[in-house]
Amino acid sequence: MFSGxxxxxxxxxxxxxxxxxxxxxxxxPYRDRLRLETDDISTLMVGPPELLFPAMRDLFVAASRxxxxxxxxxxxxxxxxxxxxxxxxxPRDGLGGDDxxxxxxxxxxRQAVMRADHAGCPVAAQFSLYPLGAGHHMDEIxxxxxxxxASGVFERSKNFCTKLRGDAGxxxxxxxxxxxxxxxxxxxxxxxxxxxxNSPTAx
Amino acid sequence: MFSGxxxxxxxxxxxxxxxxxxxxxxxxPYRDRLRLETDDISTLMVGPPELLFPAMRDLFVAASRxxxxxxxxxxxxxxxxxxxxxxxxxPRDGLGGDDxxxxxxxxxxRQAVMRADHAGCPVAAQFSLYPLGAGHHMDEIxxxxxxxxASGVFERSKNFCTKLRGDAGxxxxxxxxxxxxxxxxxxxxxxxxxxxxNSPTAx
Numbered sequence: 001m002f003s004g005x006x007x008x009x010x011x012x013x014x015x016x017x018x019x020x021x022x023x024x025x026x027x028x029p030y031r032d033r034l035r036l037e038t039d040d041i042s043t044l045m046v047g048p049p050e051l052l053f054p055a056m057r058d059l060f061v062a063a064s065r066x067x068x069x070x071x072x073x074x075x076x077x078x079x080x081x082x083x084x085x086x087x088x089x090x091p092r093d094g095l096g097g098d099d100x101x102x103x104x105x106x107x108x109x110r111q112a113v114m115r116a117d118h119a120g121c122p123v124a125a126q127f128s129l130y131p132l133g134a135g136h137h138m139d140e141i142x143x144x145x146x147x148x149x150a151s152g153v154f155e156r157s158k159n160f161c162t163k164l165r166g167d168a169g170x171x172x173x174x175x176x177x178x179x180x181x182x183x184x185x186x187x188x189x190x191x192x193x194x195x196x197x198n199s200p201t202a203x
Numbered sequence: 204m205f206s207g208x209x210x211x212x213x214x215x216x217x218x219x220x221x222x223x224x225x226x227x228x229x230x231x232p233y234r235d236r237l238r239l240e241t242d243d244i245s246t247l248m249v250g251p252p253e254l255l256f257p258a259m260r261d262l263f264v265a266a267s268r269x270x271x272x273x274x275x276x277x278x279x280x281x282x283x284x285x286x287x288x289x290x291x292x293x294p295r296d297g298l299g300g301d302d303x304x305x306x307x308x309x310x311x312x313r314q315a316v317m318r319a320d321h322a323g324c325p326v327a328a329q330f331s332l333y334p335l336g337a338g339h340h341m342d343e344i345x346x347x348x349x350x351x352x353a354s355g356v357f358e359r360s361k362n363f364c365t366k367l368r369g370d371a372g373x374x375x376x377x378x379x380x381x382x383x384x385x386x387x388x389x390x391x392x393x394x395x396x397x398x399x400x401n402s403p404t405a406x
Contacts, residue, residue, distance in 0.1 A: 006329070006363050008397065010274055016215035017403065040404040041329050041397055044362055071213055073276045075331050075395050077363045081341055126209070126244050128278055130333040130393055137335050137391075138284055159247055160209050160280045160393070188340075190333055190363070192278050192395045194211065194244055200220065201243040 001090060001186075002083035004035075004046035005076040007056055012069040019068055026062035030055040035088065048091045049078055053176035056195075061121045061168050064197035076179055076191040081133075099185035102143040106150070109177035113151045116173035123197045124155070125171050126163040130190040131183030144182040148174060161192070171195070204293060204389075205286035207238075207249035208279040210259055215272040222266055222273070229265035233258040238291065251294050252281055256379035259398075264324045264371050267400035279382055279394040284336075302388035305346040309353070312380035316354045319376035326400045327358070328374050329366040333393040334386030347385035351377060364395070374398070 011019035027036070034047035034055060045052060060072040077083075098105050129144050131137045145162055148154050151174045153166035164171050175193060183189035214222035230239070237250035237258060248255060263275040280286075301308050332347050334340045348365055351357050354377045356369035367374050378396060386392035 004362060006361065008274070010213035010215060012213060012215065012217075012219035014215075014217045016272065039361075039366075040402045041327055041366065041399050046362065069219065071211070071276075073274075073397065075363050077331075080363065082344070083362060124244055128280075128393065130335060132333060132335060132340050141285070158209065158242075159207060159249065159286060160278050160283065163242075163244065190331065190395075192393075194276065196244050199243045 001078065002046070002080060002086050003049045003052065003078040003089045004044060005052050005056070005074045006042040006044055007072060007074040008042045009060065009063050010071045010073065011063060012071075019063055019066065019070070023059055023062035026058040027055060033088070046086065046089065048089055049180055050091055050176075052076060053172045053179070057119065057168055057172035060195055060197070061119050064121055067198055069198045069200065070196070072193070072195040074193040076193060077189070078179070079186060079188045081188060098181045102139070105181040106143060106147040109147045109181045110150050112177050113153065113170050113174045116170040118170070119168040121168040121197060122166070123168045123171050123195050124163065124165045124199065125175065125193065125195040126158060126161040127175050127178065127194070128161045128192045129178055129182060130192070132188040132190065140182045144178050147182070148178065204281065205249070205283060205289050206252045206255065206281040206292045207247060208255050208259070208277045209245040209247055210275065210277040211245045212263065212266050213274040213276065214266060215274075222269065222271055226262055226265035229261040230258060236291070249289065249292065251292055252383055253294055253379075255279060256375045256382070260322065260371055260375035263398055263400070264322050267324055270401055272401045272403065273399070275396070275398040277396040279396060280392070281382070282389060282391045284391060301384045305342070308384040309346060309350040312350045312384045313353050315380050316356065316373050316377045319373040321373070322371040324371040324400060325369070326371045326374050326398050327366065327368045327402065328378065328396065328398040329361065329364040330378055330381065330397070331364045331395045332381055332385060333395070335391040335393065343385045347381050350385070351381065371400075
């Protein structure tokens, strides 16, 4: 198993470097379990799937706290057959892929979002789930959409993606559930994510 | 066939709204053949695959021309079985999916990049190709990587994506070739794209 993400934060500000540097300490609680590598386009985050989304959430909330319009963009992946198996990515018991029938996974995912703590940061988000290699990828995508519609943070379906709106806590929890519980449990699954805060054009 | 993209431009500037509005006229030559719909996160672009990448390129080059650090992020898709067939997306003859053997597709793609006009705008980019639903998705991904390595704009392989660097002309041409020529000709293919210009940390 290999899991991780390429993530970027875009603060729409002349002081974008300051905003990013000022938010980095939000990653400190995760540094002993996540490997981070940065270049001029993105930061690679490698680690167990249950840490990726909380780490992204805390970094994004910290960057957005000052009121600057910020966007987080991420390409998240698990189970890619082209990546080496990495013990650092092993999920804790019960937090790996879920191979139960779709209806049970939808209910477990929905309950997880209901339990999520609020972060005090309203966001809009959209994501696309790509279950690769299996024969029934559209069934998994439709099951994931059914879950998101019942998650409490659904805004609307768009072409190529699903849009969410709500507090950063349940929104990131919903995206984590989409990533972990849909697509084959041990399969190759990718997720494309955009999260936005403080947009002047938000409805 | 349905093809299109959800795209966003992020100017790292207090005047991000002005930078975006100032670039929009770059889309004028495409407006009669592309359907555009904007909300607070992204702009949907629906149209034939051979117009999507030139339109994204011209918009991004226009936004970057003033020297502001700008990023374009896009989720591009063709052949999604959940989208309606749309005659407006029909590719011109010879510009649809390509079902020849991998080696021939790699060579055709390479030659297309060599012929691309330069735009006078140096960029870095990274993308992930997701051929969905078929049985041999990694063969298509590896074939696409072989093409990109020979394209003249390859920078390096990264986890989950491939990084390019060069003038916006050949870089966008290489991404278009990756999207059109790899994955099943009539299959469901998604591509996740990030393009960056004027980064203060570019190497």
